[in-house]
Amino acid sequence: MTSIPGQLSPAPRLLLGPGPSDAHPRVLTAMTTPLLGHLDPQFLEIMNETQTMLRAVYQTKNPLTFPVSATGTAGMETCLVNLIEPGDKAVICTMGYFGNRMVDIAGRCSAQVTVKEAPWGQTFDLQVLRETLQTVRPKVLGIVHAETSTGALQDISELGKLCHEFGALLVTDCVTSLGCTPVKLDEWEVDAAFSCSQKGLSCPPGMSPVSFSPRAVDALKARKTKVQSWYLDLTSIMSYWGGDRAYHHTAPITMVYALREGLRLVLEEGLEARFARHVRNHVALKAGLEALGLTYTAAAHCQLPQLNAVRIPEGADDAACRKRLLTEFGIEIGGGLGDFKGKAWRIGLMGQNSRPSCVFQVLAALEVVLLGAGVKVTGGAGVAAAEKAYAA
Amino acid sequence: MTSIPGQLSPAPRLLLGPGPSDAHPRVLTAMTTPLLGHLDPQFLEIMNETQTMLRAVYQTKNPLTFPVSATGTAGMETCLVNLIEPGDKAVICTMGYFGNRMVDIAGRCSAQVTVKEAPWGQTFDLQVLRETLQTVRPKVLGIVHAETSTGALQDISELGKLCHEFGALLVTDCVTSLGCTPVKLDEWEVDAAFSCSQKGLSCPPGMSPVSFSPRAVDALKARKTKVQSWYLDLTSIMSYWGGDRAYHHTAPITMVYALREGLRLVLEEGLEARFARHVRNHVALKAGLEALGLTYTAAAHCQLPQLNAVRIPEGADDAACRKRLLTEFGIEIGGGLGDFKGKAWRIGLMGQNSRPSCVFQVLAALEVVLLGAGVKVTGGAGVAAAEKAYAA
Numbered sequence: 001m002t003s004i005p006g007q008l009s010p011a012p013r014l015l016l017g018p019g020p021s022d023a024h025p026r027v028l029t030a031m032t033t034p035l036l037g038h039l040d041p042q043f044l045e046i047m048n049e050t051q052t053m054l055r056a057v058y059q060t061k062n063p064l065t066f067p068v069s070a071t072g073t074a075g076m077e078t079c080l081v082n083l084i085e086p087g088d089k090a091v092i093c094t095m096g097y098f099g100n101r102m103v104d105i106a107g108r109c110s111a112q113v114t115v116k117e118a119p120w121g122q123t124f125d126l127q128v129l130r131e132t133l134q135t136v137r138p139k140v141l142g143i144v145h146a147e148t149s150t151g152a153l154q155d156i157s158e159l160g161k162l163c164h165e166f167g168a169l170l171v172t173d174c175v176t177s178l179g180c181t182p183v184k185l186d187e188w189e190v191d192a193a194f195s196c197s198q199k200g201l202s203c204p205p206g207m208s209p210v211s212f213s214p215r216a217v218d219a220l221k222a223r224k225t226k227v228q229s230w231y232l233d234l235t236s237i238m239s240y241w242g243g244d245r246a247y248h249h250t251a252p253i254t255m256v257y258a259l260r261e262g263l264r265l266v267l268e269e270g271l272e273a274r275f276a277r278h279v280r281n282h283v284a285l286k287a288g289l290e291a292l293g294l295t296y297t298a299a300a301h302c303q304l305p306q307l308n309a310v311r312i313p314e315g316a317d318d319a320a321c322r323k324r325l326l327t328e329f330g331i332e333i334g335g336g337l338g339d340f341k342g343k344a345w346r347i348g349l350m351g352q353n354s355r356p357s358c359v360f361q362v363l364a365a366l367e368v369v370l371l372g373a374g375v376k377v378t379g380g381a382g383v384a385a386a387e388k389a390y391a392a
Numbered sequence: 393m394t395s396i397p398g399q400l401s402p403a404p405r406l407l408l409g410p411g412p413s414d415a416h417p418r419v420l421t422a423m424t425t426p427l428l429g430h431l432d433p434q435f436l437e438i439m440n441e442t443q444t445m446l447r448a449v450y451q452t453k454n455p456l457t458f459p460v461s462a463t464g465t466a467g468m469e470t471c472l473v474n475l476i477e478p479g480d481k482a483v484i485c486t487m488g489y490f491g492n493r494m495v496d497i498a499g500r501c502s503a504q505v506t507v508k509e510a511p512w513g514q515t516f517d518l519q520v521l522r523e524t525l526q527t528v529r530p531k532v533l534g535i536v537h538a539e540t541s542t543g544a545l546q547d548i549s550e551l552g553k554l555c556h557e558f559g560a561l562l563v564t565d566c567v568t569s570l571g572c573t574p575v576k577l578d579e580w581e582v583d584a585a586f587s588c589s590q591k592g593l594s595c596p597p598g599m600s601p602v603s604f605s606p607r608a609v610d611a612l613k614a615r616k617t618k619v620q621s622w623y624l625d626l627t628s629i630m631s632y633w634g635g636d637r638a639y640h641h642t643a644p645i646t647m648v649y650a651l652r653e654g655l656r657l658v659l660e661e662g663l664e665a666r667f668a669r670h671v672r673n674h675v676a677l678k679a680g681l682e683a684l685g686l687t688y689t690a691a692a693h694c695q696l697p698q699l700n701a702v703r704i705p706e707g708a709d710d711a712a713c714r715k716r717l718l719t720e721f722g723i724e725i726g727g728g729l730g731d732f733k734g735k736a737w738r739i740g741l742m743g744q745n746s747r748p749s750c751v752f753q754v755l756a757a758l759e760v761v762l763l764g765a766g767v768k769v770t771g772g773a774g775v776a777a778a779e780k781a782y783a784a
Contacts, residue, residue: 002448004659005441008425008649010434020427020645028424031646033400035412035596037724042402049397056394069598070462073641074623081621105622198642204427206461206598206644228620229473230497231466247729249465250590252598253412254423255647257400267396332429337639 017334020198021350030261038251053263060185066241067207072175075194075208078232086110089138097149097338102142121297123154133166146176149337151309152298160189180306191216201262202351206255278305281354284389288363291385308347316373329365409726412590413742422653430643445655452577458633459599464567467586467600470624478502481530489541489730494534513689515546525558538568541729543701544690552581572698583608593654594743598647670697673746676781680755683777700739708765721757
């Protein structure tokens with residue numbers, strides 16, 4: 001006999017890591033809406049509404065904008081697997097962990113991959129990429145917009161135009177940017193973008209919103225080979241999330257409910273107000289972190305407001321400090337990934353969690369933990385600096 | 393400005409199609425539990441509990457038993473993409489729509505596919521498969537346990553042993569069987585199985601529970617090539633859902649909560665009681681449907697209790713009848729797929745929806761709709777026959 005575990009009752013957490021971030025209560029409530037069939041006219045209308053709002057948040061008119069039925073990396077895979085055919089040339093720009101993941105996936109698509117590397121915490125200069133595009137002439141250039149492992153924001157506002165000069169398609173990882181910082185697919189001429197539900201959109205993880213430009217759709221239609229993944233094959237998914245709503249797979253109904261509610265919250269607030277809020281809370285958190293002597297891993301010109309990655313101060317034990325934050329204060333922050341494993345902490349202020357109470361909670365708890373670890377910190381300095389920043 | 397749609401408020405439905413089936417209220421409530429991080433010790437414990445219960449429901453000791461972070465077909469793709477390398481021989485048995493899907497996916501894995509066909513509504517005889525195994529000597533044999541398009545149950549209780557006689561791995565589609573009819577992975581020597589969350593487990597769609605035998609894991613470890621999908625690559629996922637819980641992708645936390653609750657409900661009821669309940673309600677529904685003159689598409693010896701597929705009677709318009717059921721009675725039943733499109737209706741009694749009230753509701757509504765369509769039906773005959781069956 002298998003013993004049956006009890007009712008779910010986890011100790012509460014405040015999720016201030018790199019994601020998942022806390023889901024908004026309205027999103028959780030929306031998920032209790034009874035299921036509809038995936039071909040029910042009522043659900044088809046919910047799909048329409050969700051797609052319309054998703055286009056608004058992505059700032060695009062792309063008809064092919066919808067959530068992939070899986071988490072963020074499946075969105076990455078969807079973009080690459082559909083746009084790359086075996087032997088195609090791809091340039092992948094890496095400046096952190098998730099760029100490397102794109103290299104891996106492009107390789108599995110049998111692309112000829114050229115990797116352009118920037119140091120972790122830095123971003124790419126367009127001039128460098130121009131040279132690469134000119135030399136390689138790839139079909140696809142992939143780049144991370146908001147690198148979750150380093151907290152760096154890559155300016156991609158002119159990159160689409162540049163790619164198109166050389167006939168390349170621009171694929172961007174917007175997993176950590178969407179809903180937190182501006183993402184303007186049309187103005188920036190992005191051809192394929194993917195994101196997630198559990199960061200800037202304040203939903204649980206489980207969906208990956210993607211969007212494809214008409215140029216990307218043309219490339220898809222011109223494929224000579226079948227897409228290697230059935231589940232992620234846009235040539236078929238298009239007929240469910242596109243025109244005729246033909247059955248492909250059973251959509252994760254409840255997750256679509258969640259996403260719809262998350263998008264409603266984004267649009268009710270307004271994009272500009274939301275982006276400004278993320279900046280405001282970031283500035284306060286940053287003032288506080290710096291007052292505690294912590295330094296950012298990302299260069300000063302490209303720090304993400306929604307993901308504050310800082311170097312772990314000397315003397316502090318990574319795992320022990322994060323464990324104390326979690327168990328004593330119920331606050332989750334993220335550890336480092338890849339090159340930054342054991343060297344960085346990542347503090348997210350994403351979606352609804354970008355608010356003063358989160359800033360103060362994490363600064364206060366961090367002060368206690370750092371003091372406890374023997375790091376030289378002036379008690380109250382972080383909180384005071386944040387207060388001052390808000391007042392400014 | 394994008395206009396923002398109102399609060400979710402769909403008209404209620406009773407989902408008696410091929411899935412999604414209604415989620416249990418306790419499952420919906422569990423989904424409102426605040427999020428945990430995917431590496432939080434509390435969540436790791438929830439993963440352990442979920443895996444332990446999943447093994448009990450799959451009747452297996454397979455350590456590699458976990459839910460894939462996507463819907464059912466992603467589970468199919470996970471099984472095939474991990475066990476097949478380019479050029480490997482695969483035998484796929486088809487007796488309906490979902491067998492054909494397996495053929496498609498195996499082809500995308502660059503397998504040399506041998507397709508064995510049985511007429512829709514029929515199942516395979518082991519002797520026929522023995523000959524195929526002997527001739528082809530495949531690495532993998534794929535078959536559907538419960539064919540959702542025809543309502544037929546394939547006996548696979550001796551098939552694992554047979555496959556192993558010829559060195560083949562047995563992959564089975566348990567999407568519609570798990571939680572409704574017995575699935576005994578260990579006793580039946582199944583090497584890889586996949587299912588879904590939205591049928592026998594009374595959860596929303598969004599997860600695909602899979603299980604791999606040690607033999608399958610050996611095959612995985614012996615691969616010479618990388619798995620073509622990053623998202624579904626078990627060689628990496630194993631380290632998250634297996635021993636060291638290393639980060640792979642962000643698990644869909646809320647869907648895992650749902651699955652955990654669904655599995656608790658299954659085990660609280662007990663497997664044998666649950667299977668018996670599905671049979672009892674099927675017998676009543678079948679008596680009622682036959683009293684209305686409807687005939688099953690699956691042969692008499694292999695009818696699924698949880699999915700009752702019947703021929704659409706002459707004179708009845710498929711779409712019009714289903715639309716009336718949906719809009720007037722709030723009942724969703726399924727149409728036909730593939731060869732059965734426009735020719736069959738599929739009535740599901742799955743998980744919590746396998747209960748007398750569902751049987752009576754659908755029979756009563758169907759009577760009205762058939763009468764309205766001019767089909768010769770004795771009013772009340774279906775309900776009366778079901779009553780009699782329950783009383784027997």
